Amino acid sequence: xxxxxxxxxxxxxxxxxxxxxxxxxxxxxxxxxxxxxxxxxxxxxxxxxxxxxxxxxxxxxxxxxxxxxxxxxxxxxxxxxxxxxxxxxxxxxxxxxxxxxxxxxxxxxxxxxxxxxxxxxxxxxxxxxxxxxxxxxxxxxxxxxxxxxxxxxxxxxxxxxxxxxxxxxxxxxxxxxxxxxxxxxxxxxxxxxxxxxxxxxxxxxxxxxxxxxxxxxxxxxxxxxxxxxxxxxxxxxxxxxxxxxxxxxxxxxxxxxxxxxxxxxxxxxxxxxxxxxxxxxxxxxxxxxxxxxxxxxxxxxxxxxxxxxxxxxxxxxxxxxxxxxxxxxxxxxxxxxxxxxxxxxxxxxxxxxxxxxxxxxxxxxxxxxxxxxxxxxxxxxxxxxxxxxxxxxxxxxxxxxxxxxxxxxxxxxxxxxxxxxxxxxxxxxxxxxxxxxxxxxxxxxxxxxxxxxxxxxxxxxxxxxxxxxxxxxxxxxxxxxxxxxxxxxxxxxxxxxxxxxxxxxxxxxxxxxxxxxxxxxxxxxxxxxxxxxxxxxxxxxxxxxxxxx
Numbered sequence: 001x002x003x004x005x006x007x008x009x010x011x012x013x014x015x016x017x018x019x020x021x022x023x024x025x026x027x028x029x030x031x032x033x034x035x036x037x038x039x040x041x042x043x044x045x046x047x048x049x050x051x052x053x054x055x056x057x058x059x060x061x062x063x064x065x066x067x068x069x070x071x072x073x074x075x076x077x078x079x080x081x082x083x084x085x086x087x088x089x090x091x092x093x094x095x096x097x098x099x100x101x102x103x104x105x106x107x108x109x110x111x112x113x114x115x116x117x118x119x120x121x122x123x124x125x126x127x128x129x130x131x132x133x134x135x136x137x138x139x140x141x142x143x144x145x146x147x148x149x150x151x152x153x154x155x156x157x158x159x160x161x162x163x164x165x166x167x168x169x170x171x172x173x174x175x176x177x178x179x180x181x182x183x184x185x186x187x188x189x190x191x192x193x194x195x196x197x198x199x200x201x202x203x204x205x206x207x208x209x210x211x212x213x214x215x216x217x218x219x220x221x222x223x224x225x226x227x228x229x230x231x232x233x234x235x236x237x238x239x240x241x242x243x244x245x246x247x248x249x250x251x252x253x254x255x256x257x258x259x260x261x262x263x264x265x266x267x268x269x270x271x272x273x274x275x276x277x278x279x280x281x282x283x284x285x286x287x288x289x290x291x292x293x294x295x296x297x298x299x300x301x302x303x304x305x306x307x308x309x310x311x312x313x314x315x316x317x318x319x320x321x322x323x324x325x326x327x328x329x330x331x332x333x334x335x336x337x338x339x340x341x342x343x344x345x346x347x348x349x350x351x352x353x354x355x356x357x358x359x360x361x362x363x364x365x366x367x368x369x370x371x372x373x374x375x376x377x378x379x380x381x382x383x384x385x386x387x388x389x390x391x392x393x394x395x396x397x398x399x400x401x402x403x404x405x406x407x408x409x410x411x412x413x414x415x416x417x418x419x420x421x422x423x424x425x426x427x428x429x430x431x432x433x434x435x436x437x438x439x440x441x442x443x444x445x446x447x448x449x450x451x452x453x454x455x456x457x458x459x460x461x462x463x464x465x466x467x468x469x470x471x472x473x474x475x476x477x478x479x480x481x482x483x484x485x486x487x488x489x490x491x492x493x494x495x496x497x498x499x500x501x502x503x504x505x506x507x508x509x510x511x512x513x514x515x516x517x518x519x520x521x522x523x524x525x526x527x528x529x530x531x532x533x534x535x536x537x538x539x540x541x542x543x544x545x546x547x548x549x
Contacts, residue, residue: 029042056085139154374422
């Protein structure tokens with residue numbers, strides 16, 4: 001067992017060295033050199049490459065070379081427009097998951113191990129050539145025994161162990177960086193790695209993705225313009241996901257109007273309504289709506305794919321968005337700041353006055369402008385620019401929402417430059433505001449408040465009676481904890497000691513004077529004066545050393 005542990009540590013060190021060498025090779029050695037431990041691991045002379053490319057491009061290339069965990073980390077950062085400039089967001093959004101496909105024999109073995117039957121017993125046909133090969137999984141077309149066309153998503157072997165190892169190494173590297181580099185602490189790299197770990201663990205369990213697909217199917221079951229694939233649960237596990245196959249074209253395909261008979265504008269309107277319904281009606285949305293995930297069928301229906309990344313807006317989040325919008329319309333910056341603080345978005349040492357000025361300038365820029373002249377992407381970009389400058393901490397789902405709206409507007413502008421997403425969004429926002437004051441919503445809110453008070457009154461006697469009993473019996477104790485008063489207490493003690501010492505000296509002087517007046521104990525009186533003088537000089541010296549007289 002100890003030998004296995006040593007072997008694992010050696011492999012980790014080897015992988016750490018590989019990671020550092022790759023970053024150094026892509027021109028980031030100056031950052032590595034700031035970390036003494038990391039600097040000692042890599043060779044002194046490494047030929048940097050791609051120096052003509054921007055830092056953002058070189059970062060993307062390095063992450064792609066390092067494999068699935070780092071690609072996923074880059075994709076996680078690609079939605080963090082609150083901490084990264086747009087140049088990095090743009091490059092990281094281009095990260096590709098495509099890798100060399102695995103031999104069919106390996107895929108066949110995984111499917112049979114997971115579904116507990118031979119692949120020929122499970123399917124009439126299973127394509128040996130993958131339809132897509134990504135870093136976490138490989139996708140194959142197949143036909144079930146019932147004759148249904150499906151796609152089978154199969155998780156790559158040992159990918160969980162690879163990711164666990166890389167996550168552990170990333171935590172080590174993030175810890176080194178945060179200890180040695182100030183900028184790394186500002187980006188909170190450790191927390192980002194932890195967030196990545198949670199996302200990857202969820203994504204590696206295909207049951208979660210299947211449930212998301214089912215939820216979308218339920219939400220849009222009555223919408224004739226939308227298609228969501230069916231999940232074949234009897235052919236699915238945590239490592240194998242079988243979905244209905246539906247043929248379609250990328251929403252950006254210029255031949256769609258000719259093949260479907262539907263205009264580009266109508267397709268754009270359908271796509272925008274589809275996304276807005278997800279967000280504002282069902283509050284559960286696809287958080288990666290790039291053109292490869294939104295298809296159009298030959299009948300002009302919108303088809304959604306790849307449900308690995310989703311966002312949720314609960315009642316509280318919707319209420320927060322409504323209040324922020326209302327405060328913006330009323331130019332109430334103080335209310336916006338208060339809400340940011342309540343949400344824990346404002347970090348320590350943030351200049352509130354400057355943040356307030358930045359928010360007021362942002363509101364004034366768009367105040368009174370008609371929706372036809374406003375682009376959502378510009379608003380989202382400026383909000384995140386303020387966020388980066390003042391290091392605001394946005395909730396995950398709000399970040400995903402911002403990315404989704406920006407991506408949507410980018411697609412709509414590509415397809416129809418005249419289309420105004422903000423104008424199309426207006427009725428949904430209005431419906432959201434009206435919904436809040438509908439009788440059923442007010443009743444729901446009232447019921448929630450009533451139940452909270454019921455719970456409070458149920459718990460109150462149990463909490464209050466022991467306290468009242470202690471007061472009645474005189475056993476109530478109140479503990480105070482002071483902070484920062486140690487110096488004050490110490491100074492008070494020194495002052496008291498000096499005062500007491502001064503009184504003793506004064507008493508010696510007065511006593512000695514009285515003794516000398518009697519002329520009977522002259523020597524004793526003179527001795528008292530000498531002692532008082534010595535004490536007095538000592539007290540003056542002590543006060544001078546303390547620079548306080």
